[in-house]
Amino acid sequence: MRAFLDALPGLSADVSDSERIDQLALLERVQAACVAAQARVMVDFDASQRHDQAEAGVPRRRQGGGVADQIGLACKISPQAAAMRLGRARVLVAEMPCTMRALARGDISERVADAAVRQTSHLEPADRRAVDALAAPRLPDMSLREADAAVRRLAYQRDPEGSVARIAAAARDRAVWSRPAPDCMSRLSAILPAAQGVAAYASLDQQARHLRAQGDGRTLSQLRADVLVERLTGQASAEAVPVEVGITMTVEALLDDSDEPAYVDGHGPVPAALARTIAAGRQQAETSRDPVGERSRAWVRRIFTDPIDGSVIAVDPRRRELDGPLRRHLDTRDRVCRVPFCDSPIRHRDHVEPYSEGGLSTIANGQGVCERFNYTKQLPGWRTIVLHPGHEHPRHEHSTTDAAQRRPRARGPAHRVEIITPTGHRYQSHAPPALGPGAVPARIGEVSELEHQLVLRLIDAA
Template identity: 40%
Template sequence: MERIGESRAGAGVSRALVPAAAANVQLGAARPNSVSGGLVEQLRVLEEMKSAITALQARVAVAFDLAQRVEQAEAGVPAAERGQGVGAQVALARRESPNRGSRLLGLAKALVVEMPRTMAALQAGLLNEWRATLLVKETACLSVEDRAAVDEELAADTGTFDGKGDKAIVAAAKAAAYRRDPRSVAGRAARAASERMVSLRPAPDTMTYLTALLPVAQGVAVYKALTRAADSARSSGDAGSGGASGSGSSVPTRGQVMADTLVERVTGTPGGFSGINLDLVMTDRTLFQGDSEPARLQGYGIVPAEWGRTVVAEQATPDAELTVWLRRLYTAPGTGELLATDSKARLFTGRLRRFIETRDATCRTPYCDAPIRHIDHVVSWNSGGKTNPSNGAGLCEACNHTKEHPGWTATTLHGKSHAGAHGVHTLEISTPTGHTYQSKAPPLPGHHPIRT
């Protein structure tokens, strides 16, 4: 029989890097007679390998965190500041966003230090990373001792969750946590109200998900108000007034009326536009000549050319609520990089800020898609950095704070592209371990990256 380290399926994985549980899995254990049976067996084994590798990643992440803290202590970093930026380095190594990296590091610490039986189940392939995350999440409100006791009670490494779905696992973890410390669970619910928020993320076909996380009473009240307004409008025959264009139906559904009512009540106008600046970036060919080159809407992403022209045409009519302003952007030939302007000011404000927001679209840290919150100097002002687009980068709040930690540096690469023109604006980020990562500004509509 072939072991993982010796089989063709795992030829690229060093046996020294695979945990013992994964190394003991044998691809030929079942030896199904049919080809289909063999393929299913491979899927199962590969899934167990993924779980085992995830467990190893958790152990490595915890070891890296400890090593960083030791190095920072030797460098004289105060105890309260040690460990800062470790999650961001984990994220870059795993090609994840900084937010995701911090959560992965927290998951690793909980599994390795506080929940050994869940960790053993993950390493043995009895749980995958997501279900281990659910167990960690539902016990987060407990003390270290109570969390370990719940881990012992659930005994995930004995196969107690074999065949169970996500909801069953969450229910078991919640019940065990409540039995152990009901006051902490109740306190967690009370603190949840402080996490209320509204978020926006793209959806297919030029749609978005506007999500509100609210306390249950407020959420139910909002939903009931929308349903009551929709039912009243439909019964009186006014359901079609003030609806969004392109609904695809002459008689709006109840859900469509609820959505239209939400937009009208929040913005104060039926169409949803009330003096808000929408930065829609498109080429002159797309706007005036019917070209198919897609446009880009700030805060959303790529949108179809026809949709962009329709929005501009509808809002440019004399009776529209929104005034359309056209602002020309000049780009460098060949690369599409926005041309720079200089400033003696210390802060990126006004047109200079909007310039960088248009160029960068989202946070410039690799793998981070968070909205831009800060426009910061790549080379700091105190170090002689200028306030111009070349030395500015759009960052989210977390990434801007991370780059200020000891050992982190950022520079702008001033090179030439293969086409002979100035290259696309590129950042090089260096971490305390000496690893470097590059981030290029996304191409503007009408310009495509040059393949080499």
């Protein structure tokens, strides 16, 4: 397989365009076949791990724990995404053999196979196999949309009552979530029962059109968005958001002496100018709607970084809603779960080296992880080790009060942890740059006296 992988970069050299099209079609089939092969490997690995766990005395209800986590690390995807892949693999191997064969031959794509699995999820295994046998021969000639509709129709016909129950189950899974969007925007999404979704949008649209008719200069799209924010938060205007916003920025950027992008918690990088505006408490409203430049009610937790090495040097405790500086420091340093490729929100702040085994309750021995991994790493065969303690807070590094001896300096690499899985594979987890992925220190060298004094004041205030 490695030889095949090494040969791929040179495929299109010295061939005609007709041959390139043939190569594209063949590579698409190879991609699908690889997905099928991965599915079989996942199912075999799952069975083997469950057997080993049973032999080790793991209770039956906990057998299978950590399997998706290991798959995620190997495939460079989150544990949740790996669990979904493993679930799909089990279905294809055990309950949809015809679709699995079509995927292994490269006759259908991964997305078509996904649709077939998804649209039969409410069926009993026997009914699922029956639909699989009917649908699989038709899938190679269908688009994704056609395949999705065809399998759904067959599933409805096979089990009408189950289809109604599936709709009810979907309603129970209603949810709202938020994701960062380009250009310092945020995408707020909801999945709702059809009637509720239609009613919610109609209400927003009606109010937007009413305001527009009264002479409001905003577009209908802008009005719908602003009305949504105002209704959800209960505030008078969309810009006056009364919540805490965490901003990480360099001292230079704060002083308007650098364009180094800042980092907004829960969103990502933003331009330095926008960060200064938010940190100062000013609204982002258009001048036509905010002629006096009134200040918003947003609470801003400002976090400053060392201009030499980019590490967090102080946290402004303007509003302490969390239970202690250690937890806040870990949240600020790690941002999301420290497991590679996970990106889940931090739910547990835990010892890397267990407290029960002598691990200390320090920043160096702490990390922020998701709930899933905190339980997974307690399973047999899992270990986590601190490879590098990272940067200690300058306050703890220097006992002297001499300002000259307290000058910030470069202190080596970031906090680093190694994860060891039951198969013996090792994965390293690095604390992310304080200003977000891809950030580098603004400059290398001595800080100015003004910056130095500001840093010391912030450290003393924290």
